[in-house]
Amino acid sequence: MNRESSYPKIYRVVRSIPSGRVATYGQVAALAGLKGHARQVGYAMHALPEGSDVPWHRVINARGEVSPRSDGGSEHFQRHLLEEEGIPFDDRGRVPLEAVRWDPDEESGSTPL
DNA sequence: TTTATGGCTGTCA
């Protein structure tokens, strides 16, 4: 099953993230089978092609905020995209992970109150 | 083949 690249798998998981929800690298990694290798997920995002329909902006770090990658500036862009998705950002540019954390088991579009 | 890097995570102070 596993090919030499795990990236496609990661992309597939990220694609499964519904709008208005965010997933952490560790979570995506776990769903992609790379459990424990969140770094590779982040690196996969860095290797994302331009024409990919992968909502990489919905993938954030475990702290619930966008990661200050080496690009510089894109983090602001990501935040903008997330705000457009309806992600409530904190005063420090953080999101309530507990509120927007994507649960692969409730992707039907329901929020457990 | 080896070397270097990296959009992370978890623990300690």
Add this chain to the structure above:
DNA sequence: ATGACAGCCATAA
């Protein structure tokens, strides 16, 4: 609550 350190592993050259 934040700041700092070390570990893990896949991809690219």
